[in-house]
Amino acid sequence: MPVDRQSTTAVYLQIAHQVINAIQRGFLSGGQQLPGTRAMSLLLQVHRKTVVAAYEELDAQGWITSLPNKGSFVKPALRKTAGKKKLDVLGLTGYPAKTGFPFRNSNILDVPDETPGLPLMLTDGQPDYRLSPTDQLARYYTAALRRKVNRKHLGYSTAPGDSFFKRQLSNFLNSTRGLHIAPQNILVTRGMEMGMYLAARTLIDAGDIILVGSPGYYAANMTFQQSGAQLKTVLVDEEGIDVEAVERVCKKHRVRLLYITPHHHYPTTATLSAQRRIALLKLSVAYGFIILEDDYEYDFHYQSSPILPLASADTDGMVVYLGSFGKTLAPGFRAGFLIAPDNLIAAMQKVQAIIDRQGDTIMEQVLGELIAEGEIHRHLKKVQKIYYERRNHFCETLAMQLGNSVSFSIPPGGLAVWTKWEQGQNLLRISKACATQGLQLPQFLLYQTRELSAMRLGFGNFTPAEATIVLDMLKQAAAQASGYRFE
Incomplete structure (x- = not known):
C-alpha cells in the first residue's frame, strides 16, 4: 500500500x-x-x-x-x-484502459492525431492568439464580475442568453453584414461548432440529402454524417460552388440542405460571386432546400469591402447563418451565434438547453460592452493591417522558396492560402518529412486525389520571421520526400 x-x-x-x-x-x-x-x-x-x-x-x-x-x-x-x-x-x-462493455463508437468523427513535441505547426488558418486584446478583455471581465447586479448571472437561469449582448450583436451584424435582424433572431452558442451541431440536430433527419462543396470542410461533413445525412458533393471553382451543378442534383433528388462558406470557401478560399449568390437564393425557394451559410473568415478582407452574405438578401426565410468571434478575438474565446427566423431559434433553444443550459452570460456581457464601446471595430482594424502584411510576406516567401512547383493565388481575405502541387508529389510523405524538420503538417490540410494535389496553408499565426522559417522547413521536407531540389 x-x-x-x-x-x-x-x-x-x-x-x-x-x-x-x-x-x-x-x-x-x-x-x-x-x-x-x-x-x-x-x-x-x-x-x-x-x-x-x-x-x-x-x-x-x-x-x-x-x-x-x-x-x-x-x-x-x-x-x-x-x-x-x-x-x-x-x-x-490504475484505472481501466478499456470498458468492460460494448458501445457505439463512430469512426466518422476520427481526425488524425497531432504530433506532440514539434515546435512549429501549420494550421488551416488560425489567428494569432498573441494579438488578442487581453488587456481590454481582462478589464471588462473584472468590471462585469464586480457589479452586484451581475451576481444573478452566476446562478441557474432559464433566460435564453444575455439580452444586452443580443441587442449589441444584432446592431453589429446589421451594420457590418447588411442584415435586418432583431435580438430574437439570435441564438448564442459556444463557438461555430456548437451552432453547426444544433443546426444539424434540428434540421436534419437520417437519410436527408445534404449538398456540400468539393473539396469541402471536413468538420462540417463529419457533423452532417453523424446526424445520418447522405452527402452529395458539388464542385467548387474560382467563383465558388457550381450553382448549375446544384440545380442538376435538385432535379434528380429531394435536397434538404446546402452547406456553404461563401465568403472564403473552405479550403480553396474562393469567394462566391454575386451572380451565383442570387441564383442560389432563387434555387432554394424553387426547390425548398435550406441554405446553411457559414460566414467563415468574414471579418478578414484586404482589398475591398466584403460581399454581403446571402442572409442579407433572404426574404423567404431559407437561410440559416452561422458565425463566431473565435477568429476575431482568439480561438479559445468560444463565442458564436446562429441567425434564423424566430420560430427556428425557439426550436433550437430547446435543443441547446439540453447540452448548454446556462451558457456564459458574463462573457456575453463582456462581448456586448466590447461592441458598444467600439473595441471590436478598433481591434479588427488593427489586426487587419497585421494579417495583410503577413499574407503578403507569406505569399512572397512561398513563391520564392517553392518556385514553379507550387501554384496559388493570393487570397483576397482570410488567413490561409490554397496551394496546388504537382501531381507527382506525395503529400503524406511531405507531411512525414516535415516532422523530421520539427514542423507539424496535419493530414487534414492535405487534399490529394487522382485529380487534385493541394494543401491549405495558414499564415495568420506566424510572424514574418516565423513564416520564413516554416516555409524553409516545408521546402526542405518537400525536397526530402521527392528527391529533387525546389527552385
Missing part, C-alpha cells in the same frame, strides 16, 4: 482510498479484520493519528465497522465479494 507524500491528496485519504480499492476488488472480504492502527502505522511508516483518520473516513463512508476493544472489520454486508475472482493486484493503482 504505497503512500505518495508528494501528492496533493492527503495521506489519510490515500490510505482510505486504497483500502476501498482492496475491498471492491475482493482482496479484503466482508468480516475480515484490518490491522490495528499502531500496526498499520508501522507498516506504512506514517503517524498513528493518520491511520486513525483513515479508519474514521472508512467508517464514515460505510466500508468498515470499528468495535471498541476488538478492532476494525470490513462490513459483513460486503461478504458477497468473497470467493469471486480477484483482479490483478496491479489494477489497484
Whole structure:
C-alpha cells in the first residue's frame, strides 16, 4: 500500500482510498479484520493519528465497522465479494484502459492525431492568439464580475442568453453584414461548432440529402454524417460552388440542405460571386432546400469591402447563418451565434438547453460592452493591417522558396492560402518529412486525389520571421520526400 507524500491528496485519504480499492476488488472480504492502527502505522511508516483518520473516513463512508476493544472489520454486508475472482493486484493503482462493455463508437468523427513535441505547426488558418486584446478583455471581465447586479448571472437561469449582448450583436451584424435582424433572431452558442451541431440536430433527419462543396470542410461533413445525412458533393471553382451543378442534383433528388462558406470557401478560399449568390437564393425557394451559410473568415478582407452574405438578401426565410468571434478575438474565446427566423431559434433553444443550459452570460456581457464601446471595430482594424502584411510576406516567401512547383493565388481575405502541387508529389510523405524538420503538417490540410494535389496553408499565426522559417522547413521536407531540389 504505497503512500505518495508528494501528492496533493492527503495521506489519510490515500490510505482510505486504497483500502476501498482492496475491498471492491475482493482482496479484503466482508468480516475480515484490518490491522490495528499502531500496526498499520508501522507498516506504512506514517503517524498513528493518520491511520486513525483513515479508519474514521472508512467508517464514515460505510466500508468498515470499528468495535471498541476488538478492532476494525470490513462490513459483513460486503461478504458477497468473497470467493469471486480477484483482479490483478496491479489494477489497484490504475484505472481501466478499456470498458468492460460494448458501445457505439463512430469512426466518422476520427481526425488524425497531432504530433506532440514539434515546435512549429501549420494550421488551416488560425489567428494569432498573441494579438488578442487581453488587456481590454481582462478589464471588462473584472468590471462585469464586480457589479452586484451581475451576481444573478452566476446562478441557474432559464433566460435564453444575455439580452444586452443580443441587442449589441444584432446592431453589429446589421451594420457590418447588411442584415435586418432583431435580438430574437439570435441564438448564442459556444463557438461555430456548437451552432453547426444544433443546426444539424434540428434540421436534419437520417437519410436527408445534404449538398456540400468539393473539396469541402471536413468538420462540417463529419457533423452532417453523424446526424445520418447522405452527402452529395458539388464542385467548387474560382467563383465558388457550381450553382448549375446544384440545380442538376435538385432535379434528380429531394435536397434538404446546402452547406456553404461563401465568403472564403473552405479550403480553396474562393469567394462566391454575386451572380451565383442570387441564383442560389432563387434555387432554394424553387426547390425548398435550406441554405446553411457559414460566414467563415468574414471579418478578414484586404482589398475591398466584403460581399454581403446571402442572409442579407433572404426574404423567404431559407437561410440559416452561422458565425463566431473565435477568429476575431482568439480561438479559445468560444463565442458564436446562429441567425434564423424566430420560430427556428425557439426550436433550437430547446435543443441547446439540453447540452448548454446556462451558457456564459458574463462573457456575453463582456462581448456586448466590447461592441458598444467600439473595441471590436478598433481591434479588427488593427489586426487587419497585421494579417495583410503577413499574407503578403507569406505569399512572397512561398513563391520564392517553392518556385514553379507550387501554384496559388493570393487570397483576397482570410488567413490561409490554397496551394496546388504537382501531381507527382506525395503529400503524406511531405507531411512525414516535415516532422523530421520539427514542423507539424496535419493530414487534414492535405487534399490529394487522382485529380487534385493541394494543401491549405495558414499564415495568420506566424510572424514574418516565423513564416520564413516554416516555409524553409516545408521546402526542405518537400525536397526530402521527392528527391529533387525546389527552385
